Amino acid sequence: MEENQPVSQTFSTPTLPAGESMQPTGSRKAPIGWIIGLVVVLAVIITGVVLLLRADNDTTARVRDVFIIFMALESLVIGVALVILIVQLATLINLLNNEIRPIIHATNDTVNTIKGTVVFLSDNLSEPVIKLNETLAAIAKFFQIVWPRKR
Incomplete structure (x- = not known):
């Protein structure tokens, strides 16, 4: 084995799969997209309000009726979502009562058995x-006191 030999190390850069880069993806694009979308929706709402203020009564009444129908449909969708939520909640409660509780009891029994084993x-x-x-x-100390070693 020779000493004082320089050790050479070769480092290679990791290669990424095709289509991937080292730059974070979408970290700055998502908030900007949401802001632009919010501004567009706000502009459409303001434009609609201004146009409705200038329109005649028939147009305003028609838009009001469409809006009332839309709100009724939205209430219907919210009601269906609440029914689905209640059914899912009942399913979760059933799962907790019939499957999780026996597991907890079995675990508690196991812990008690382990406690008994440790005490035993x-x-x-x-x-x-x-x-x-x-x-x-104590016996070793007694013999050390009775017959001390000579140094």
Whole structure:
């Protein structure tokens, strides 16, 4: 084995799969897109309000009727969503009562069994070994006091 030889290390740059770059993707594009979309929606609403203020009564009444129908349909959709939510909540409660609770009880029984095992091992294995070590240490100390080593 030769000493004082320079060690050469070659480092290669990792290659990325096709179509991927090291730049974060979409981190700045998403908020800008949301802001632009919000501005466009706000502009459409303001334009619609201005046009409705200038329109005659028949047009305004027609738009009002369409808006009332739209709100009724939206209320219907919200009602259906609430019914689905209540059904899902009932399913979750059923799952908790019939599947999770037995698992918790079985886990609790297992923990209690382990506690009993630990107490048994402590009483029948650890404590006798500790007492034996105490006794042996006391006997060894006794013999050191009675027959000290000469130095």
